[in-house]
Amino acid sequence: MNAKELIKLNNKKRKELTKDNEEYYDNMLVYIRTSVSVSEQQAEELLMELLDHLIDAQAEGKRAEEVFGENLKTYCDEMIKQLPKEPLKSTAFFISFLLLQLASLMAIVSGIGNIVVHYVKDSSQTVYIGTAIVTFVIVAAIISLDVFLLLKWIQKSVYKISNKIKDFFLLFVLIFISLAGMVFLPKLIPPFGYVIEVGGFLYLATGAVTLIVLRWLNSKYQITK
């Protein structure tokens, strides 16, 4: 069984758990799944084993705490440490696929922006390749950092009771800083690199074609699940 099938089966089987046991198991599941460095296949096989065990133990009237212990974090950390890591090649491939998708979305957005601006006022359509690449790197870096922080935050929420107001405030600050960074940092970059005169339509078309090709590749090879 591959990871995808295991996840499906896991969703089905989890319904057999009692409410308390499901709550405990769900926390374990979130904690292990958000550990991005481990092999997905191995992690799902382990989660299925733990679920099977808990269902069997539950039939004998045992609680999840009795089976896996009171300290969920220590227990899961111990298992994550032993799990094989995801091969670097497949992680790199996965990340570059996502980044490419992000790049084409950015191209579409700025293409539409350019067209609108062009109709409102007659502005130049000059693109500096160097500037465009640096802008992309900045946006990609900010988004990657946000994803990393959110995953850590979800992991922490599993074993720590969080303060909702504080969390909301932090999330707001994070989004604000990220957006501000994405908008204003690129403006600081001086124009450099090869110059091309592109119309907004070319931008839009390139972005759309790339995105369609990526979607097609994804539906065929299921890169993101």
Next chain:
Amino acid sequence: MSLRSQLLKGILEGCILSIIQKETVYGYELSQKLQQYGLNDVSEGSIYPILLRLQKEGLIKGEMKASPSGPKRKYYHLTASGESALCEIQEEWINIQNPVDKLLNRSFYDER
């Protein structure tokens, strides 16, 4: 980790290898077997980190197989290096079993 729990872990590893050598088992079965032998203090869940480590070291291998009760389970069996590791543990155990027993139960022997 304290020295005491490390010691226990090492011994538990040997016990798990020994059970798996006799027959292929899945996780829940393994925990039941350990309890049947009287190791009631071992919490059921603690076998999974050990099973993962033994797999990482290549001493055991897990395979998904249909179980008699129906659903597929991950059954574990010993590898060749698992066999030799178990032999080593058994030898070491025989060497220390008697002296440790005498030392730790000294007061018990002295009273008699």
